[in-house]
Amino acid sequence: MTHNEPYTQLQDLDREIRNLDSIAQLLSWDQETGMPPKAVTGRAEQISLIEGMVHDRVAGEEMASLLEGADTSDPLVRMLRREHDRAVRLPRRLVTELAKQQTTGQLAWRHAKQENNYEAFRPYLEELLKLTREKADAIGWEDDRYDALLDEYEPWMKSSTVDRLFDEMSSFLSSLLARILDKKAVDDSFLFLHYPEEGQRRFSREVSEAMGFDFSRGTIAESVHPFTIRPGDDDIRITTKYDEGAFKTAIFGTIHETGHALYEQGVAPSYVGTILGQGSSHGIHESQSRTWENIIGRSAAFWRYFYPRLQEIFPENLSSVPFERFLLAVNKVRPSDIRTEADEVTYGLHIVLRYRLERKMLSGDLSLRDLPEAWNTLSEELLGFRPETDAVGVLQDTHWSGGAFGYFPTYALGNLYGAQLFAALRKEVSDLDEQIAAGHFHVPLSWLTEKVYRHGAARTANELMTSVSGEPVQASYFARYLEEKYTGLYGL
């Protein structure tokens, strides 16, 4: 295919934007992994300089004129247009005010959480919500103001669809949870013995390597909150965190981030370094981290391969723990305060809680005065308990304090996408469990790369789901997956 001159110019401009963006990612990576503490002020200035340059190019005259009349059926044009349109609709004043308010909001939230004082945070949240409404209106929406926010993280998704999916999901999660809670609680105390860091480090790396993480194009470092980042072409980095008293943190954290990384490393070389060289959406990205962490990483087949090695590294903790007991322990289901530590069954309920509240906050149906009580009531309804404090309740997550309304649903959408894609994989690879139990992780990896990863952002979430599974996202696949797994594990 030959392209005309403006198209080549568009590619060059896109390339420059992506290079600047990956430089901003390196600045963040370094801030979280190696920067000396007092460098923080200068670093903020560097990041804001680069982000300003990105914005100038994305929203600028040159981009506007190159996009004029360009063929939007071309995936590159489609994504650049989307990015451009969102950027030009936001007035500079609003961008600056939001950035400022997010910084002060996060500081205020951190203090408020430490002191368990929601009221101290409320004025900041009020201001953020006001600016977020302005932002949504500036971007524009048809049926629901929330759609303008959701679209930032999950392009082209509508809240009416999320409503329907989440209603169905919360209903089957609640009923499954009730049946599990009727059974005797699982004893997983041996997972909280002392696991020396060195062994965790070795094992995590072995698992990541076996899954297919390409260390010639990536690295693993440590940070307080694990994440995956792309500071350059052929440069995908993940972080993890070692807790000697909670062995699961590092291993499942590493598997989760490796899932994100495999997606990024699997993008077709022709898309790398362009706007298409990233995941299709936050939800699809999360589907892959969760597929590797949960569907594969907590399966019997996975541990049939890895448990002997784990016992070898930690004989004092695990040599007397039989396989079945270990498997049940890493799949223990029990409602708990903290979303990020929730199991597969209750996780979605944590998300539904947040999603319903942020929709009501945005629409004005819920006053921020009443937010803590609304949180606690809904927690009781969905999860069966009221949080003991606001710190582990309404103040638990950083998202709202950073103005990230519309982000939460992508986590649970990830579970739905993931289960649906995995069902297609299972249908096509009949001996999948045997392959995984033999350590042949390239079998699921090749399939996922072919169907999902290599397309990068050239296919929308909906296009991916339809092309791979024959229909748009449904909640039923996740329901079936959980039903089958936990019926077996818990003898329901």
Place this chain on the structure above:
Amino acid sequence: MTHNEPYTQLQDLDREIRNLDSIAQLLSWDQETGMPPKAVTGRAEQISLIEGMVHDRVAGEEMASLLEGADTSDPLVRMLRREHDRAVRLPRRLVTELAKQQTTGQLAWRHAKQENNYEAFRPYLEELLKLTREKADAIGWEDDRYDALLDEYEPWMKSSTVDRLFDEMSSFLSSLLARILDKKAVDDSFLFLHYPEEGQRRFSREVSEAMGFDFSRGTIAESVHPFTIRPGDDDIRITTKYDEGAFKTAIFGTIHETGHALYEQGVAPSYVGTILGQGSSHGIHESQSRTWENIIGRSAAFWRYFYPRLQEIFPENLSSVPFERFLLAVNKVRPSDIRTEADEVTYGLHIVLRYRLERKMLSGDLSLRDLPEAWNTLSEELLGFRPETDAVGVLQDTHWSGGAFGYFPTYALGNLYGAQLFAALRKEVSDLDEQIAAGHFHVPLSWLTEKVYRHGAARTANELMTSVSGEPVQASYFARYLEEKYTGLYGL
């Protein structure tokens, strides 16, 4: 002092350039310390993008018009004008060609060195030399074309001054060397026993910390070739290298780089983040790394403080080695092939060798066909031996292959500057040795910060030397320092 509007604009533009430059430094830092190998192509593109942005700003219309009529007695204006003038004089074509030729030249040099094949490298060196002459002529010069190159690394220094200083220096180095070689060779074999990395790491960090390196504004990492870099305000990083069979590499390497870092960390806060927030010249910078590494770091006083601790960490290697024997070993003088491993006495002769050859190459007095033979002959004359191969002779260093003609003399100028400054310090602090032997490194550090570091690039090398020692740089201080030290050590 209040400034007019254009001056404030000049400060803002300077600030943006320095931010971009420090981002480029982070990109390099990461490349040397943590980047996965296949990211190298993308990284080169990122660095060249940022460097292009720096060049556009330094050489651009805005800078030109802001500098017009600005007061050049202001150090900021002086340095910005200097940078601007050099940048606008170089045609873009030449900059691009040089960058390309440097990249291919370095690759060719690496292969040629590996295969000990100078002739394979010669065509590249020929081309680099041609472009370097063009560059010198584009920049402009009065008495000697070499001055245009030297000025890049040692602003306002002239080759006629270097000629005079180096003639004097090589003469006293040669005569001192001859007297030392008359004595029995020092046995330093215990320095090459096995020194486990962990102990080296601990000791190096302790030394760096004691010297005054501020870890809240800096870090230490590892790289193949140690260096110091400033990837942001309040962010000075050094690297080191641990060789378990050569203990001196890490410890003296760390002291050397810490010397550079103390200089950078000592710049006055009002200069940080401006063009003045760097060292005065390469030579002055090197004077500080060498003062800390050699004058302080190989002194009896220094080891009186640190040797007991070193013995404690490596008792199996050092408990039976008396202090005097250790001190003599770390000050062993012996001509050897490799410049970077040379002692204080022969180091300057390695530099004189390179300086004389590059001057002749540039003037055309020496054909590149005859360069290896010229190297070997001069090596015999200055150091007393002919290198066994070109790989450890004419192909030893990377500088020429990267087009860095005019760089070498700054290393030896560093020794001259350092000794002269240190003589002034010694004159003002009469109990300096006692202070160092007591571990009071803040005593020399405060003095050097007050006299040198805090001024950043606001004073030229010559202004610094004159203000601190009362006269321009002289070779005699270094001669006296060596004479006194080695007369004592070797009983000459």
